[in-house]
Amino acid sequence: MKLPSLPKLAMGLLLGLAVPAAAWAADDYPSRPIRLVVPFPAGSTTDVMARFLGERVGRTLGQTFIVENKAGAQGSIAAADVSRAAPDGYTLLVGTNSTQSANVHLFKSLPYDPTRDFAAITQFTTNPLVLVIRPDLPPKDLPGFLDYVRQRPGELNYGTGNSGSLAAVQMLKEQAGIDALDVPYAGTPQAMNDLLAGRLDFMITDISVTRPHIEAGKLRPLGVTPPEPSPALPGVPPLAQAGLPGYDFVAWGGLFAPAGTDAAIIDKLNQAFVQALRSDEAAAFFDKQGLQPTPRTPQDFSRYVAEQTELWGRLLSAAGQAKQ
Incomplete structure:
Protein backbone atom coordinates (compact mmCIF):
# COMPACT_ATOMS: atom_id res chain seq x y z
CA MET A 1 0.00 0.00 0.00
CA LYS A 2 1.34 3.40 -0.99
CA LEU A 3 1.50 5.86 1.90
CA PRO A 4 0.74 9.57 1.34
CA SER A 5 3.74 11.86 1.18
CA LEU A 6 4.65 13.70 4.38
CA PRO A 7 3.66 17.16 3.09
CA LYS A 8 0.23 15.89 1.98
CA LEU A 9 -0.26 14.04 5.26
CA ALA A 10 0.68 17.16 7.25
CA MET A 11 -1.65 19.33 5.17
CA GLY A 12 -4.49 16.89 5.68
CA LEU A 13 -3.97 16.91 9.43
CA LEU A 14 -3.93 20.73 9.49
CA LEU A 15 -7.12 20.96 7.46
CA GLY A 16 -8.75 18.40 9.70
CA LEU A 17 -7.86 20.41 12.77
CA ALA A 18 -8.95 23.81 11.38
CA VAL A 19 -12.70 23.44 11.81
CA PRO A 20 -12.57 21.88 15.29
CA ALA A 21 -10.21 24.68 16.42
CA ALA A 22 -12.73 27.33 15.34
CA ALA A 23 -15.51 25.42 17.04
CA TRP A 24 -13.45 25.15 20.23
CA ALA A 25 -12.85 28.91 20.17
CA ALA A 26 -16.59 29.61 19.91
CA ASP A 27 -17.49 26.98 22.52
CA ASP A 28 -14.94 28.44 24.93
CA TYR A 29 -16.18 32.00 24.39
CA PRO A 30 -16.15 34.04 26.52
CA SER A 31 -13.21 32.97 28.66
CA ARG A 32 -12.26 36.44 29.89
CA PRO A 33 -13.97 39.85 30.48
CA ILE A 34 -15.50 41.64 27.51
CA ARG A 35 -14.83 45.30 26.77
CA LEU A 36 -17.99 47.23 25.91
CA VAL A 37 -17.06 50.57 24.33
CA VAL A 38 -19.66 53.34 24.63
CA PRO A 39 -19.24 56.35 22.31
CA PHE A 40 -20.80 58.86 24.72
CA PRO A 41 -20.12 60.00 28.31
CA ALA A 42 -21.14 58.27 31.52
CA GLY A 43 -24.74 59.15 32.35
CA SER A 44 -25.86 59.34 28.72
CA THR A 45 -28.75 57.17 27.55
CA THR A 46 -26.36 54.93 25.59
CA ASP A 47 -24.17 54.49 28.66
CA VAL A 48 -27.07 53.63 30.98
CA MET A 49 -28.43 51.13 28.44
CA ALA A 50 -25.01 49.48 28.00
CA ARG A 51 -24.46 49.08 31.74
CA PHE A 52 -27.92 47.61 32.31
CA LEU A 53 -27.61 45.05 29.51
CA GLY A 54 -23.94 44.30 30.14
CA GLU A 55 -24.63 43.35 33.74
CA ARG A 56 -27.45 40.96 32.83
CA VAL A 57 -25.75 39.37 29.83
CA GLY A 58 -22.62 38.98 31.93
CA ARG A 59 -24.57 36.73 34.28
CA THR A 60 -25.80 34.64 31.34
CA LEU A 61 -22.35 34.23 29.76
CA GLY A 62 -20.44 33.97 33.03
CA GLN A 63 -18.11 36.88 32.31
CA THR A 64 -17.86 40.55 33.24
CA PHE A 65 -18.68 43.29 30.74
CA ILE A 66 -16.37 46.26 31.33
CA VAL A 67 -17.99 49.47 30.09
CA GLU A 68 -15.52 51.99 28.70
CA ASN A 69 -16.68 55.48 27.73
CA LYS A 70 -14.88 57.09 24.76
CA ALA A 71 -16.78 60.28 23.97
CA GLY A 72 -16.09 62.79 21.23
CA ALA A 73 -16.54 63.52 17.51
CA GLN A 74 -20.12 62.22 17.48
CA GLY A 75 -18.92 58.79 18.59
CA SER A 76 -16.20 58.49 15.94
CA ILE A 77 -13.40 58.08 18.49
CA ALA A 78 -15.04 55.03 20.05
CA ALA A 79 -16.03 53.51 16.70
CA ALA A 80 -12.52 53.89 15.31
CA ASP A 81 -11.07 52.25 18.43
CA VAL A 82 -13.32 49.20 18.10
CA SER A 83 -12.78 48.95 14.34
CA ARG A 84 -9.07 48.39 15.00
CA ALA A 85 -9.60 45.77 17.73
CA ALA A 86 -8.99 42.05 17.26
CA PRO A 87 -12.11 40.33 15.88
CA ASP A 88 -12.29 37.90 18.80
CA GLY A 89 -15.50 39.05 20.52
CA TYR A 90 -13.73 40.70 23.45
CA THR A 91 -14.10 44.30 22.24
CA LEU A 92 -17.59 45.42 21.21
CA LEU A 93 -19.16 48.74 20.24
CA VAL A 94 -22.47 50.04 21.52
CA GLY A 95 -23.16 51.77 18.23
CA THR A 96 -25.93 54.24 17.48
CA ASN A 97 -27.46 56.13 14.60
CA SER A 98 -24.56 58.58 15.12
CA THR A 99 -21.67 56.15 14.73
CA GLN A 100 -23.18 53.79 12.16
CA SER A 101 -25.53 55.88 10.00
CA ALA A 102 -25.10 59.64 10.46
CA ASN A 103 -21.34 60.21 10.69
CA VAL A 104 -20.66 59.02 7.15
CA HIS A 105 -22.83 61.95 6.01
CA LEU A 106 -21.54 64.46 8.56
CA PHE A 107 -17.78 64.10 8.11
CA LYS A 108 -15.69 64.31 4.96
CA SER A 109 -13.23 61.81 6.41
CA LEU A 110 -13.93 59.13 9.02
CA PRO A 111 -11.24 57.02 10.72
CA TYR A 112 -13.45 53.95 10.18
CA ASP A 113 -15.95 52.58 7.68
CA PRO A 114 -19.34 51.92 9.34
CA THR A 115 -20.19 49.18 6.84
CA ARG A 116 -16.86 47.51 6.11
CA ASP A 117 -15.36 47.56 9.61
CA PHE A 118 -18.24 46.14 11.69
CA ALA A 119 -20.45 43.09 12.08
CA ALA A 120 -23.96 43.76 13.39
CA ILE A 121 -25.04 41.72 16.44
CA THR A 122 -28.44 43.07 17.50
CA GLN A 123 -30.36 46.29 17.84
CA PHE A 124 -31.05 47.30 21.44
CA THR A 125 -33.73 49.99 21.27
CA THR A 126 -35.47 52.72 19.34
CA ASN A 127 -35.26 56.01 21.22
CA PRO A 128 -37.95 58.71 21.09
CA LEU A 129 -36.73 62.22 21.92
CA VAL A 130 -38.46 65.19 23.54
CA LEU A 131 -38.30 68.96 23.02
CA VAL A 132 -37.71 70.71 26.34
CA ILE A 133 -37.22 74.39 27.20
CA ARG A 134 -36.15 76.34 30.26
CA PRO A 135 -39.20 76.78 32.53
CA ASP A 136 -38.53 80.51 32.93
CA LEU A 137 -39.20 81.12 29.23
CA PRO A 138 -42.75 82.46 28.60
CA PRO A 139 -44.05 79.86 26.06
CA LYS A 140 -46.32 77.16 27.46
CA ASP A 141 -46.82 75.08 24.30
CA LEU A 142 -45.21 74.40 20.92
CA PRO A 143 -47.05 77.08 18.87
CA GLY A 144 -46.18 79.68 21.51
CA PHE A 145 -42.54 78.58 21.52
CA LEU A 146 -42.22 78.70 17.75
CA ASP A 147 -43.70 82.21 17.66
CA TYR A 148 -41.33 83.25 20.46
CA VAL A 149 -38.29 82.02 18.51
CA ARG A 150 -39.49 83.57 15.23
CA GLN A 151 -39.70 86.96 16.92
CA ARG A 152 -36.06 86.56 18.07
CA PRO A 153 -34.17 85.13 15.06
CA GLY A 154 -30.74 83.85 16.06
CA GLU A 155 -31.10 84.95 19.69
CA LEU A 156 -32.00 81.65 21.36
CA ASN A 157 -29.56 78.74 21.60
CA TYR A 158 -29.76 74.98 22.00
CA GLY A 159 -27.36 72.16 22.89
CA THR A 160 -26.54 69.06 20.85
CA GLY A 161 -24.59 66.16 22.31
CA ASN A 162 -25.07 63.66 19.49
CA SER A 163 -26.25 63.47 15.90
CA VAL A 169 -33.46 70.19 15.97
CA GLN A 170 -32.45 70.78 12.36
CA MET A 171 -35.72 69.15 11.28
CA LEU A 172 -37.58 71.40 13.74
CA LYS A 173 -35.86 74.51 12.39
CA GLU A 174 -36.46 73.50 8.79
CA GLN A 175 -40.13 72.62 9.20
CA ALA A 176 -40.99 75.51 11.53
CA GLY A 177 -38.91 78.15 9.75
CA ILE A 178 -37.03 79.25 12.88
CA ASP A 179 -33.43 80.32 13.48
CA ALA A 180 -31.47 79.47 16.65
CA LEU A 181 -27.82 78.95 17.56
CA ASP A 182 -26.40 75.41 17.86
CA VAL A 183 -23.98 74.85 20.76
CA PRO A 184 -22.27 71.44 20.25
CA TYR A 185 -21.14 69.28 23.18
CA ALA A 186 -19.13 66.06 23.53
CA GLY A 187 -22.21 64.40 25.03
CA THR A 188 -25.76 65.00 26.23
CA PRO A 189 -25.02 65.17 30.01
CA GLN A 190 -22.81 68.25 29.58
CA ALA A 191 -25.44 69.97 27.42
CA MET A 192 -28.15 69.10 29.93
CA ASN A 193 -26.12 70.65 32.75
CA ASP A 194 -25.92 73.93 30.84
CA LEU A 195 -29.64 73.84 30.01
CA LEU A 196 -30.49 73.36 33.69
CA ALA A 197 -28.09 76.16 34.61
CA GLY A 198 -29.83 78.55 32.21
CA ARG A 199 -26.96 78.82 29.74
CA LEU A 200 -29.06 77.13 27.03
CA ASP A 201 -32.64 77.83 26.03
CA PHE A 202 -33.85 74.47 24.68
CA MET A 203 -32.89 70.97 23.55
CA ILE A 204 -34.33 67.96 21.77
CA THR A 205 -32.86 64.95 23.50
CA ASP A 206 -33.48 61.60 25.18
CA ILE A 207 -36.50 61.15 27.42
CA SER A 208 -34.42 59.21 29.96
CA VAL A 209 -32.13 62.21 30.49
CA THR A 210 -34.90 64.80 30.73
CA ARG A 211 -37.71 63.04 32.60
CA PRO A 212 -36.40 63.51 36.17
CA HIS A 213 -35.99 67.24 35.48
CA ILE A 214 -39.42 67.45 33.85
CA GLU A 215 -40.99 65.80 36.89
CA ALA A 216 -39.10 68.20 39.18
CA GLY A 217 -40.38 71.21 37.23
CA LYS A 218 -36.88 72.18 36.06
CA LEU A 219 -37.69 71.68 32.37
CA ARG A 220 -40.88 72.22 30.37
CA PRO A 221 -41.69 69.56 27.74
CA LEU A 222 -43.37 70.73 24.55
CA GLY A 223 -43.57 67.54 22.49
CA VAL A 224 -42.07 64.14 21.67
CA THR A 225 -40.52 63.36 18.29
CA PRO A 226 -42.40 60.19 17.13
CA PRO A 227 -45.89 60.59 15.64
CA GLU A 228 -47.45 58.81 18.63
CA PRO A 229 -47.33 59.73 22.36
CA SER A 230 -44.69 58.17 24.62
CA PRO A 231 -45.95 56.21 27.64
CA ALA A 232 -42.92 57.53 29.53
CA LEU A 233 -44.24 61.11 29.28
CA PRO A 234 -48.02 60.96 29.67
CA GLY A 235 -49.73 64.15 28.63
CA VAL A 236 -46.88 65.32 26.40
CA PRO A 237 -48.13 65.39 22.79
CA PRO A 238 -46.19 64.41 19.69
CA LEU A 239 -44.72 67.42 17.90
CA ALA A 240 -46.70 66.30 14.83
CA GLN A 241 -49.94 66.80 16.79
CA ALA A 242 -48.84 69.90 18.69
CA GLY A 243 -48.20 72.14 15.70
CA LEU A 244 -45.73 70.49 13.29
CA PRO A 245 -47.72 68.06 11.10
CA VAL A 250 -36.45 58.46 16.50
CA ALA A 251 -32.88 57.55 17.35
CA TRP A 252 -31.60 53.99 17.97
CA GLY A 253 -28.76 51.96 19.46
CA GLY A 254 -27.35 48.45 19.13
CA LEU A 255 -24.32 46.21 19.40
CA PHE A 256 -21.48 45.70 16.90
CA ALA A 257 -18.28 43.64 16.74
CA PRO A 258 -15.20 44.23 14.58
CA ALA A 259 -15.59 42.80 11.09
CA GLY A 260 -14.29 39.25 10.79
CA THR A 261 -15.55 38.11 14.19
CA ASP A 262 -16.50 34.41 14.11
CA ALA A 263 -20.17 33.91 13.20
CA ALA A 264 -20.63 31.50 16.11
CA ILE A 265 -19.51 34.21 18.54
CA ILE A 266 -21.85 36.74 16.89
CA ASP A 267 -24.72 34.27 17.28
CA LYS A 268 -23.87 33.54 20.91
CA LEU A 269 -23.84 37.27 21.73
CA ASN A 270 -27.05 37.82 19.79
CA GLN A 271 -28.89 35.08 21.69
CA ALA A 272 -27.68 36.36 25.08
CA PHE A 273 -28.58 40.01 24.42
CA VAL A 274 -31.93 39.18 22.81
CA GLN A 275 -32.80 37.08 25.86
CA ALA A 276 -31.99 40.05 28.11
CA LEU A 277 -33.93 42.49 25.93
CA ARG A 278 -37.03 40.28 25.99
CA SER A 279 -37.07 39.87 29.77
CA ASP A 280 -39.73 41.43 31.99
CA GLN A 299 -28.91 39.79 9.43
CA ASP A 300 -32.03 41.87 10.06
CA PHE A 301 -30.06 44.44 12.06
CA SER A 302 -27.49 44.74 9.29
CA ARG A 303 -30.28 45.46 6.78
CA TYR A 304 -31.85 47.96 9.18
CA VAL A 305 -28.56 49.85 9.57
CA ALA A 306 -28.17 50.07 5.79
CA GLU A 307 -31.71 51.47 5.47
CA GLN A 308 -31.05 53.93 8.29
CA THR A 309 -27.82 55.11 6.68
CA GLU A 310 -29.76 55.99 3.55
CA LEU A 311 -32.49 57.68 5.63
CA TRP A 312 -30.00 59.73 7.65
CA GLY A 313 -28.38 60.89 4.45
CA ARG A 314 -31.73 62.30 3.31
CA LEU A 315 -32.49 63.81 6.74
CA LEU A 316 -29.16 65.57 7.10
CA SER A 317 -29.20 66.76 3.50
CA ALA A 318 -32.69 68.20 3.93
CA ALA A 319 -31.55 69.85 7.17
CA GLY A 320 -28.64 71.50 5.37
CA GLN A 321 -25.94 69.59 7.23
CA ALA A 322 -22.99 69.43 4.82
CA LYS A 323 -19.99 67.24 5.51
CA GLN A 324 -17.43 68.92 7.75
Whole structure:
Protein backbone atom coordinates (compact mmCIF):
# COMPACT_ATOMS: atom_id res chain seq x y z
CA MET A 1 0.00 0.00 0.00
CA LYS A 2 1.34 3.40 -0.99
CA LEU A 3 1.50 5.86 1.90
CA PRO A 4 0.74 9.57 1.34
CA SER A 5 3.74 11.86 1.18
CA LEU A 6 4.65 13.70 4.38
CA PRO A 7 3.66 17.16 3.09
CA LYS A 8 0.23 15.89 1.98
CA LEU A 9 -0.26 14.04 5.26
CA ALA A 10 0.68 17.16 7.25
CA MET A 11 -1.65 19.33 5.17
CA GLY A 12 -4.49 16.89 5.68
CA LEU A 13 -3.97 16.91 9.43
CA LEU A 14 -3.93 20.73 9.49
CA LEU A 15 -7.12 20.96 7.46
CA GLY A 16 -8.75 18.40 9.70
CA LEU A 17 -7.86 20.41 12.77
CA ALA A 18 -8.95 23.81 11.38
CA VAL A 19 -12.70 23.44 11.81
CA PRO A 20 -12.57 21.88 15.29
CA ALA A 21 -10.21 24.68 16.42
CA ALA A 22 -12.73 27.33 15.34
CA ALA A 23 -15.51 25.42 17.04
CA TRP A 24 -13.45 25.15 20.23
CA ALA A 25 -12.85 28.91 20.17
CA ALA A 26 -16.59 29.61 19.91
CA ASP A 27 -17.49 26.98 22.52
CA ASP A 28 -14.94 28.44 24.93
CA TYR A 29 -16.18 32.00 24.39
CA PRO A 30 -16.15 34.04 26.52
CA SER A 31 -13.21 32.97 28.66
CA ARG A 32 -12.26 36.44 29.89
CA PRO A 33 -13.97 39.85 30.48
CA ILE A 34 -15.50 41.64 27.51
CA ARG A 35 -14.83 45.30 26.77
CA LEU A 36 -17.99 47.23 25.91
CA VAL A 37 -17.06 50.57 24.33
CA VAL A 38 -19.66 53.34 24.63
CA PRO A 39 -19.24 56.35 22.31
CA PHE A 40 -20.80 58.86 24.72
CA PRO A 41 -20.12 60.00 28.31
CA ALA A 42 -21.14 58.27 31.52
CA GLY A 43 -24.74 59.15 32.35
CA SER A 44 -25.86 59.34 28.72
CA THR A 45 -28.75 57.17 27.55
CA THR A 46 -26.36 54.93 25.59
CA ASP A 47 -24.17 54.49 28.66
CA VAL A 48 -27.07 53.63 30.98
CA MET A 49 -28.43 51.13 28.44
CA ALA A 50 -25.01 49.48 28.00
CA ARG A 51 -24.46 49.08 31.74
CA PHE A 52 -27.92 47.61 32.31
CA LEU A 53 -27.61 45.05 29.51
CA GLY A 54 -23.94 44.30 30.14
CA GLU A 55 -24.63 43.35 33.74
CA ARG A 56 -27.45 40.96 32.83
CA VAL A 57 -25.75 39.37 29.83
CA GLY A 58 -22.62 38.98 31.93
CA ARG A 59 -24.57 36.73 34.28
CA THR A 60 -25.80 34.64 31.34
CA LEU A 61 -22.35 34.23 29.76
CA GLY A 62 -20.44 33.97 33.03
CA GLN A 63 -18.11 36.88 32.31
CA THR A 64 -17.86 40.55 33.24
CA PHE A 65 -18.68 43.29 30.74
CA ILE A 66 -16.37 46.26 31.33
CA VAL A 67 -17.99 49.47 30.09
CA GLU A 68 -15.52 51.99 28.70
CA ASN A 69 -16.68 55.48 27.73
CA LYS A 70 -14.88 57.09 24.76
CA ALA A 71 -16.78 60.28 23.97
CA GLY A 72 -16.09 62.79 21.23
CA ALA A 73 -16.54 63.52 17.51
CA GLN A 74 -20.12 62.22 17.48
CA GLY A 75 -18.92 58.79 18.59
CA SER A 76 -16.20 58.49 15.94
CA ILE A 77 -13.40 58.08 18.49
CA ALA A 78 -15.04 55.03 20.05
CA ALA A 79 -16.03 53.51 16.70
CA ALA A 80 -12.52 53.89 15.31
CA ASP A 81 -11.07 52.25 18.43
CA VAL A 82 -13.32 49.20 18.10
CA SER A 83 -12.78 48.95 14.34
CA ARG A 84 -9.07 48.39 15.00
CA ALA A 85 -9.60 45.77 17.73
CA ALA A 86 -8.99 42.05 17.26
CA PRO A 87 -12.11 40.33 15.88
CA ASP A 88 -12.29 37.90 18.80
CA GLY A 89 -15.50 39.05 20.52
CA TYR A 90 -13.73 40.70 23.45
CA THR A 91 -14.10 44.30 22.24
CA LEU A 92 -17.59 45.42 21.21
CA LEU A 93 -19.16 48.74 20.24
CA VAL A 94 -22.47 50.04 21.52
CA GLY A 95 -23.16 51.77 18.23
CA THR A 96 -25.93 54.24 17.48
CA ASN A 97 -27.46 56.13 14.60
CA SER A 98 -24.56 58.58 15.12
CA THR A 99 -21.67 56.15 14.73
CA GLN A 100 -23.18 53.79 12.16
CA SER A 101 -25.53 55.88 10.00
CA ALA A 102 -25.10 59.64 10.46
CA ASN A 103 -21.34 60.21 10.69
CA VAL A 104 -20.66 59.02 7.15
CA HIS A 105 -22.83 61.95 6.01
CA LEU A 106 -21.54 64.46 8.56
CA PHE A 107 -17.78 64.10 8.11
CA LYS A 108 -15.69 64.31 4.96
CA SER A 109 -13.23 61.81 6.41
CA LEU A 110 -13.93 59.13 9.02
CA PRO A 111 -11.24 57.02 10.72
CA TYR A 112 -13.45 53.95 10.18
CA ASP A 113 -15.95 52.58 7.68
CA PRO A 114 -19.34 51.92 9.34
CA THR A 115 -20.19 49.18 6.84
CA ARG A 116 -16.86 47.51 6.11
CA ASP A 117 -15.36 47.56 9.61
CA PHE A 118 -18.24 46.14 11.69
CA ALA A 119 -20.45 43.09 12.08
CA ALA A 120 -23.96 43.76 13.39
CA ILE A 121 -25.04 41.72 16.44
CA THR A 122 -28.44 43.07 17.50
CA GLN A 123 -30.36 46.29 17.84
CA PHE A 124 -31.05 47.30 21.44
CA THR A 125 -33.73 49.99 21.27
CA THR A 126 -35.47 52.72 19.34
CA ASN A 127 -35.26 56.01 21.22
CA PRO A 128 -37.95 58.71 21.09
CA LEU A 129 -36.73 62.22 21.92
CA VAL A 130 -38.46 65.19 23.54
CA LEU A 131 -38.30 68.96 23.02
CA VAL A 132 -37.71 70.71 26.34
CA ILE A 133 -37.22 74.39 27.20
CA ARG A 134 -36.15 76.34 30.26
CA PRO A 135 -39.20 76.78 32.53
CA ASP A 136 -38.53 80.51 32.93
CA LEU A 137 -39.20 81.12 29.23
CA PRO A 138 -42.75 82.46 28.60
CA PRO A 139 -44.05 79.86 26.06
CA LYS A 140 -46.32 77.16 27.46
CA ASP A 141 -46.82 75.08 24.30
CA LEU A 142 -45.21 74.40 20.92
CA PRO A 143 -47.05 77.08 18.87
CA GLY A 144 -46.18 79.68 21.51
CA PHE A 145 -42.54 78.58 21.52
CA LEU A 146 -42.22 78.70 17.75
CA ASP A 147 -43.70 82.21 17.66
CA TYR A 148 -41.33 83.25 20.46
CA VAL A 149 -38.29 82.02 18.51
CA ARG A 150 -39.49 83.57 15.23
CA GLN A 151 -39.70 86.96 16.92
CA ARG A 152 -36.06 86.56 18.07
CA PRO A 153 -34.17 85.13 15.06
CA GLY A 154 -30.74 83.85 16.06
CA GLU A 155 -31.10 84.95 19.69
CA LEU A 156 -32.00 81.65 21.36
CA ASN A 157 -29.56 78.74 21.60
CA TYR A 158 -29.76 74.98 22.00
CA GLY A 159 -27.36 72.16 22.89
CA THR A 160 -26.54 69.06 20.85
CA GLY A 161 -24.59 66.16 22.31
CA ASN A 162 -25.07 63.66 19.49
CA SER A 163 -26.25 63.47 15.90
CA GLY A 164 -29.77 62.49 17.00
CA SER A 165 -30.25 65.79 18.82
CA LEU A 166 -28.58 67.63 15.95
CA ALA A 167 -30.81 66.15 13.25
CA ALA A 168 -33.97 66.46 15.35
CA VAL A 169 -33.46 70.19 15.97
CA GLN A 170 -32.45 70.78 12.36
CA MET A 171 -35.72 69.15 11.28
CA LEU A 172 -37.58 71.40 13.74
CA LYS A 173 -35.86 74.51 12.39
CA GLU A 174 -36.46 73.50 8.79
CA GLN A 175 -40.13 72.62 9.20
CA ALA A 176 -40.99 75.51 11.53
CA GLY A 177 -38.91 78.15 9.75
CA ILE A 178 -37.03 79.25 12.88
CA ASP A 179 -33.43 80.32 13.48
CA ALA A 180 -31.47 79.47 16.65
CA LEU A 181 -27.82 78.95 17.56
CA ASP A 182 -26.40 75.41 17.86
CA VAL A 183 -23.98 74.85 20.76
CA PRO A 184 -22.27 71.44 20.25
CA TYR A 185 -21.14 69.28 23.18
CA ALA A 186 -19.13 66.06 23.53
CA GLY A 187 -22.21 64.40 25.03
CA THR A 188 -25.76 65.00 26.23
CA PRO A 189 -25.02 65.17 30.01
CA GLN A 190 -22.81 68.25 29.58
CA ALA A 191 -25.44 69.97 27.42
CA MET A 192 -28.15 69.10 29.93
CA ASN A 193 -26.12 70.65 32.75
CA ASP A 194 -25.92 73.93 30.84
CA LEU A 195 -29.64 73.84 30.01
CA LEU A 196 -30.49 73.36 33.69
CA ALA A 197 -28.09 76.16 34.61
CA GLY A 198 -29.83 78.55 32.21
CA ARG A 199 -26.96 78.82 29.74
CA LEU A 200 -29.06 77.13 27.03
CA ASP A 201 -32.64 77.83 26.03
CA PHE A 202 -33.85 74.47 24.68
CA MET A 203 -32.89 70.97 23.55
CA ILE A 204 -34.33 67.96 21.77
CA THR A 205 -32.86 64.95 23.50
CA ASP A 206 -33.48 61.60 25.18
CA ILE A 207 -36.50 61.15 27.42
CA SER A 208 -34.42 59.21 29.96
CA VAL A 209 -32.13 62.21 30.49
CA THR A 210 -34.90 64.80 30.73
CA ARG A 211 -37.71 63.04 32.60
CA PRO A 212 -36.40 63.51 36.17
CA HIS A 213 -35.99 67.24 35.48
CA ILE A 214 -39.42 67.45 33.85
CA GLU A 215 -40.99 65.80 36.89
CA ALA A 216 -39.10 68.20 39.18
CA GLY A 217 -40.38 71.21 37.23
CA LYS A 218 -36.88 72.18 36.06
CA LEU A 219 -37.69 71.68 32.37
CA ARG A 220 -40.88 72.22 30.37
CA PRO A 221 -41.69 69.56 27.74
CA LEU A 222 -43.37 70.73 24.55
CA GLY A 223 -43.57 67.54 22.49
CA VAL A 224 -42.07 64.14 21.67
CA THR A 225 -40.52 63.36 18.29
CA PRO A 226 -42.40 60.19 17.13
CA PRO A 227 -45.89 60.59 15.64
CA GLU A 228 -47.45 58.81 18.63
CA PRO A 229 -47.33 59.73 22.36
CA SER A 230 -44.69 58.17 24.62
CA PRO A 231 -45.95 56.21 27.64
CA ALA A 232 -42.92 57.53 29.53
CA LEU A 233 -44.24 61.11 29.28
CA PRO A 234 -48.02 60.96 29.67
CA GLY A 235 -49.73 64.15 28.63
CA VAL A 236 -46.88 65.32 26.40
CA PRO A 237 -48.13 65.39 22.79
CA PRO A 238 -46.19 64.41 19.69
CA LEU A 239 -44.72 67.42 17.90
CA ALA A 240 -46.70 66.30 14.83
CA GLN A 241 -49.94 66.80 16.79
CA ALA A 242 -48.84 69.90 18.69
CA GLY A 243 -48.20 72.14 15.70
CA LEU A 244 -45.73 70.49 13.29
CA PRO A 245 -47.72 68.06 11.10
CA GLY A 246 -45.55 65.33 9.60
CA TYR A 247 -42.73 65.63 12.13
CA ASP A 248 -41.39 62.11 12.82
CA PHE A 249 -38.02 61.18 14.31
CA VAL A 250 -36.45 58.46 16.50
CA ALA A 251 -32.88 57.55 17.35
CA TRP A 252 -31.60 53.99 17.97
CA GLY A 253 -28.76 51.96 19.46
CA GLY A 254 -27.35 48.45 19.13
CA LEU A 255 -24.32 46.21 19.40
CA PHE A 256 -21.48 45.70 16.90
CA ALA A 257 -18.28 43.64 16.74
CA PRO A 258 -15.20 44.23 14.58
CA ALA A 259 -15.59 42.80 11.09
CA GLY A 260 -14.29 39.25 10.79
CA THR A 261 -15.55 38.11 14.19
CA ASP A 262 -16.50 34.41 14.11
CA ALA A 263 -20.17 33.91 13.20
CA ALA A 264 -20.63 31.50 16.11
CA ILE A 265 -19.51 34.21 18.54
CA ILE A 266 -21.85 36.74 16.89
CA ASP A 267 -24.72 34.27 17.28
CA LYS A 268 -23.87 33.54 20.91
CA LEU A 269 -23.84 37.27 21.73
CA ASN A 270 -27.05 37.82 19.79
CA GLN A 271 -28.89 35.08 21.69
CA ALA A 272 -27.68 36.36 25.08
CA PHE A 273 -28.58 40.01 24.42
CA VAL A 274 -31.93 39.18 22.81
CA GLN A 275 -32.80 37.08 25.86
CA ALA A 276 -31.99 40.05 28.11
CA LEU A 277 -33.93 42.49 25.93
CA ARG A 278 -37.03 40.28 25.99
CA SER A 279 -37.07 39.87 29.77
CA ASP A 280 -39.73 41.43 31.99
CA GLU A 281 -36.95 43.22 33.86
CA ALA A 282 -35.79 44.88 30.64
CA ALA A 283 -39.34 45.82 29.66
CA ALA A 284 -39.82 47.63 32.98
CA PHE A 285 -36.38 49.27 32.81
CA PHE A 286 -36.70 50.56 29.26
CA ASP A 287 -40.27 51.72 29.79
CA LYS A 288 -38.99 53.89 32.63
CA GLN A 289 -36.24 55.21 30.35
CA GLY A 290 -38.69 56.00 27.58
CA LEU A 291 -37.04 53.49 25.22
CA GLN A 292 -38.50 50.67 23.14
CA PRO A 293 -36.60 47.33 23.16
CA THR A 294 -36.13 46.25 19.54
CA PRO A 295 -34.08 43.02 19.36
CA ARG A 296 -33.18 41.74 15.89
CA THR A 297 -31.17 38.96 14.27
CA PRO A 298 -27.70 39.98 13.03
CA GLN A 299 -28.91 39.79 9.43
CA ASP A 300 -32.03 41.87 10.06
CA PHE A 301 -30.06 44.44 12.06
CA SER A 302 -27.49 44.74 9.29
CA ARG A 303 -30.28 45.46 6.78
CA TYR A 304 -31.85 47.96 9.18
CA VAL A 305 -28.56 49.85 9.57
CA ALA A 306 -28.17 50.07 5.79
CA GLU A 307 -31.71 51.47 5.47
CA GLN A 308 -31.05 53.93 8.29
CA THR A 309 -27.82 55.11 6.68
CA GLU A 310 -29.76 55.99 3.55
CA LEU A 311 -32.49 57.68 5.63
CA TRP A 312 -30.00 59.73 7.65
CA GLY A 313 -28.38 60.89 4.45
CA ARG A 314 -31.73 62.30 3.31
CA LEU A 315 -32.49 63.81 6.74
CA LEU A 316 -29.16 65.57 7.10
CA SER A 317 -29.20 66.76 3.50
CA ALA A 318 -32.69 68.20 3.93
CA ALA A 319 -31.55 69.85 7.17
CA GLY A 320 -28.64 71.50 5.37
CA GLN A 321 -25.94 69.59 7.23
CA ALA A 322 -22.99 69.43 4.82
CA LYS A 323 -19.99 67.24 5.51
CA GLN A 324 -17.43 68.92 7.75
